[in-house]
Amino acid sequence: MSQQPHDRFDDIPRGSGRVGAHRAEQPGMNALVVLLWSAAVALVLIVAGIFAALVMMDRISFGSGDSSPSASQSEEGTAAEIDTSYRVLILNATSQEGLVAEAEEALQAQGWAQGDVFGSDRASEEFETTTVFYVDDADEAAALGVAEVIGGAAVQQSDFYADFNDSEHPQLTVVLGTDRVSGGAPSTDESEDSPAE
Structure with missing residues (x-):
């Protein structure tokens, strides 16, 4: 097998980092964390929706009651x-x-x-x-x-x-x-x- 010709990239020192695409899933990100974050966001949206509905139905008012x-x-x-x-x-x-x-x-x-x-x-x-x-x-x-x-x-x-x-x-x-x-x-x-x- 013939060798490739020498070029300028052969003079760059090799590092210890990874080579290739780095889009793989983060090892610390697992399904449980994603599930917990999704549940927290859903809970916040539900509470905000209920609060907004109560305000629109005049069940909650921000005035002094006058x-x-x-x-x-x-x-x-x-x-x-x-x-x-x-x-x-x-x-x-x-x-x-x-x-x-x-x-x-x-x-x-x-x-x-x-x-x-x-x-x-x-x-x-x-x-x-x-x-x-x-x-x-x-x-x-x-x-x-x-x-x-x-x-x-x-x-x-x-x-x-x-x-x-x-x-x-x-x-x-x-x-x-x-x-x-x-x-x-x-x-x-x-x-x-x-x-x-």
Whole structure:
């Protein structure tokens, strides 16, 4: 076998490094590490997706909570006003007695006359959320004020109690719900329940 002719590359000293393509898999990279990294990335993406969905559904908010309606301000921005010229009918739509007396005392302590606050300890069916019902738009501020005085309640416009209203002495109706019995914080969202009878 004949020898190849001598060229300039024959003068380069041979090193101890590898010769040829170096694209082979790294010896330290095994299937378990790849699996763990894939699981970690998938977990981060799932948590981020759930968080984004909760934010979009308004289950999580970053504000101070002033954006939701409360007893002192409605969605339209109506401020609460304590107006003792309104008569207040209080209906206890729970099985617990004494709730009407507590609400009456709270209102009378804020200036309502004893004859302008009256109630009943019985209703035909239980009501879930304590709610102050008003008839006309002009009554909303007074309804918010009553809701604030009795310790927080939902406020809802309804014609259900319109028959009790008159121009000289407008009336608000408070329906005490089971949220007062369970000891939970009274709801401040607008109730979708039907008025108690």
